[in-house]
Amino acid sequence: MGIMGEMMNEAVDAAMDNNDLEEETDEEIAKVLDEVLAGKVGQLPSVAVPHREPAGAAVADADSDEDDMERRLQALRS
Numbered sequence: 001m002g003i004m005g006e007m008m009n010e011a012v013d014a015a016m017d018n019n020d021l022e023e024e025t026d027e028e029i030a031k032v033l034d035e036v037l038a039g040k041v042g043q044l045p046s047v048a049v050p051h052r053e054p055a056g057a058a059v060a061d062a063d064s065d066e067d068d069m070e071r072r073l074q075a076l077r078s
Helices: 002-016 019-037 055-077
Strands: none
Touching: none
């Protein structure tokens, strides 16, 4: 199995170590993205990143929200 094993190893190595295919794939992906996004970048919606508050502030906000809802509930009951 010496020659056959060596030939199989060379074939597998050649198939698995194909950097050209990876480079061609990256180039094709870049072309498709360029076509899809051509002239569209200015039209894409902007996404606002929410401001993160410290954890203590979130608890205080939750408490004030609960208080507000409690007041509303009491107003509806009266």
